[in-house]
Amino acid sequence: MNRQSPARLVVSIGDPAGIGPELIARLWTLRHSEAMPVFACVGSASLLQAAAARDGIDLPVARIADMAEAGGAFGDALPVIDLGDVPYRPGKPDAQGARLGLESLTRAVALAVSGEADGLVTAPIAKAELAKVGFAHPGQTEFVAEACGVGPDDAVMMLAGPSLRVVPVTVHVALARVPQLLTADLIHRRTAIAARALTRDFGIAAPRIAIAGLNPHAGEDGRMGDEDRAIIAPAAERLRADGFDVRGPLPADTMFHAAARAKYDLAVCMYHDQALIPLKALDFDQGVNVTLGLPIIRTSPDHGTAFDIAGAGQAHVGPMLAALRMAGECAQRRRGDAK
Ligand SMILES: NC(=O)C1=CN([C@@H]2O[C@H](COP(=O)(O)OP(=O)(O)OC[C@H]3O[C@@H](n4cnc5c(N)ncnc54)[C@H](O)[C@@H]3O)[C@@H](O)[C@H]2O)C=CC1
Ligand SMILES: NCC(=O)COP(=O)(O)O
Numbered sequence: 240m241n242r243q244s245p246a247r248l249v250v251s252i253g254d255p256a257g258i259g260p261e262l263i264a265r266l267w268t269l270r271h272s273e274a275m276p277v278f279a280c281v282g283s284a285s286l287l288q289a290a291a292a293r294d295g296i297d298l299p300v301a302r303i304a305d306m307a308e309a310g311g312a313f314g315d316a317l318p319v320i321d322l323g324d325v326p327y328r329p330g331k332p333d334a335q336g337a338r339l340g341l342e343s344l345t346r347a348v349a350l351a352v353s354g355e356a357d358g359l360v361t362a363p364i365a366k367a368e369l370a371k372v373g374f375a376h377p378g379q380t381e382f383v384a385e386a387c388g389v390g391p392d393d394a395v396m397m398l399a400g401p402s403l404r405v406v407p408v409t410v411h412v413a414l415a416r417v418p419q420l421l422t423a424d425l426i427h428r429r430t431a432i433a434a435r436a437l438t439r440d441f442g443i444a445a446p447r448i449a450i451a452g453l454n455p456h457a458g459e460d461g462r463m464g465d466e467d468r469a470i471i472a473p474a475a476e477r478l479r480a481d482g483f484d485v486r487g488p489l490p491a492d493t494m495f496h497a498a499a500r501a502k503y504d505l506a507v508c509m510y511h512d513q514a515l516i517p518l519k520a521l522d523f524d525q526g527v528n529v530t531l532g533l534p535i536i537r538t539s540p541d542h543g544t545a546f547d548i549a550g551a552g553q554a555h556v557g558p559m560l561a562a563l564r565m566a567g568e569c570a571q572r573r574r575g576d577a578k
Contacts, residue, residue: 245276245277245310246276246357246358246566246571246574247276247277247278247279247309247310247357248277248279248356248357248358248563248566248567249278249280249281249306249320249350249351249355250263250278250280250347250359250360250361251282251343251359251360251361251362252281252282252362253343253361254336254337254340254362254365254369255283255290255328255336255339256329256330256331256333256336256546257332257362257363257365257544257545257546258363258542258544258548258554259363259544260289260290260291260327261290261294261329261552262540262554263280263282263559264287264290264291264296264298265296265556265559266556266563267317268296269560270313275560275564276357276563276564276567277310277313278309278313278318278360279317279318280317280318281343281346281347282320282321282339283322284300284302284319284321285324285325286325286326286327287300287317288300289326290550293327293550293552294552295552299316299317300316300317300318300319300321301315301316301318301319302320303319305320305355306355306356307355322342322346325339327550329549329551330549330550331546332365332544332546337365337368337371337372337374340364340368340369341364341369341373344361344364344382347359348383349386351536351537352386352534352535357574358535358537358538358569358570359383359536359566360537360538361383361538361539362539362559363542363543363544364379364544365546366411377412378411379539380394380396380410380528381394383533384530387533387535388534389532389533389534392425392428392429394530394531395429395433395532396410396528396529396530397436397531398514398518398519398528398541399526399565400518400521400522400525400527400541400561401522401525402522403495403506403517403518403521403522404505405506405507405515405517406429406430406433406505406508406531407513407515408425408429408507408508408509409425409509409511411511414510414512417453417509418466421453421466421470421471423470423471423473423474424474426450426470426507427474429507430448430474430478430483430507431478431483432531432532433448434446434478434505435532437504437531439572439573440531440573441569441572442572445484446483447486447503447505448478448487448505448506448507449485449487449489449499450471450474450475450478450486450487450489450507451487451488451490451491451508451509451513452467452471452487452489452490452509453467453509454466454467455492457471457488457489457490457491466509467488471488471509472487472488475487486502486503487507491508491509494506495517515541519541523542524555524557524558525557525561526540526541526558527539527540527558528540529562529569536566536569536570537566538563538566538569539562540558540559540561
């Protein structure tokens with residue numbers, strides 16, 4: 240591969256009844272006005288065209304056999320690795336669409352793992368719809384990790400926007416299970432992986448990390464729960480001993496205002512909503528979900544399938560554009576390192 244050429248990314252179509260197809264079409268129309276890497280979509284060419292037409296876009300597609308053809312086609316048409324015709328039914332998820340989403344994800348991941356693509360951007364899937372067609376993973380993160388030969392604890396979800404970066408230590412689990420799942424080892428492991436990835440993929444030489452407590456006021460010396468001092472504090476201490484710039488456990492309610500955010504590069508949070516609520520409140524229109532700790536680059540928008548607005552021309556392209564750009568930048572940084 241020519242290391243000077245722009246990054247070449249593969250995009251999975253997501254759930255075709257969601258906003259993924261219209262956003263992918265819209266992204267391609269922005270290729271000249273917005274700085275973006277070359278990308279190809281794995282999905283249904285006819286469905287992408289139907290979604291685009293609904294959005295007022297006359298979308299030319301170039302059916303390609305492999306990623307090597309993407310760069311040559313991209314200027315004039317959206318390069319598509321075509322998985323066949325599937326009807327476009329916005330807002331109406333069904334098994335046929337879920338199977339297309341799963342096949343697209345599987346093929347796109349394989350292209351990234353083989354190195355034919357420099358990075359992977361996944362459009363949103365609906366976990367419940369995929370589960371109905373046999374998808375056994377909690378989310379795309381774990382699926383991609385397994386395809387890369389990386390254990391689920393070592394693939395770290397980070398949500399990143401212009402105002403904030405957050406890592407949830409526990410992710411898609413019931414809130415009631417969080418205290419049982421939180422261990423000092425898990426917090427240490429995920430924080431260390433995230434810190435190294437911030438250096439490797441984001442160019443932050445010595446990331447400043449804030450670790451949130453679990454309980455109100457970070458437990459207030461055990462009066463409001465013991466996990467903060469019994470589990471989180473020892474993890475933070477070990478991280479500091481390993482040389483990481485770590486503070487915490489901090490009371491979560493006061494660590495997301497502007498002055499507090501200025502003091503760290505990453506907030507490590509104990510559960511999904513502790514991390515994702517501030518991120519989406521601040522940066523919903525530009526938020527990116529990126530998987531750290533993988534041999535490949537993988538990003539996704541922060542939002543989901545948005546079945547309620549699919550096909551209505553209301554979906555903001557910002558998060559998909561940010562996900563594409565971030566994947567391109569991380570891929571370029573890795574290629575630079577590999578020289
Ligand atoms: N990257 C991924 O694959 C993700 C997938 N999901 C999945 O998506 C499904 C739906 O999840 P929800 O909680 O309803 O979240 P959602 O993000 O799909 O929708 C929440 C609200 O935000 C709006 N919205 C979302 N994206 C938007 C955009 N680009 N522009 C304008 N408005 C937008 C929707 O219309 C809805 O009102 C679930 O099955 C979930 O598992 C959720 C988050 C990320
Ligand atoms: N809340 C983030 C989300 O649902 C994305 O999960 P994944 O499918 O990227 O693992």
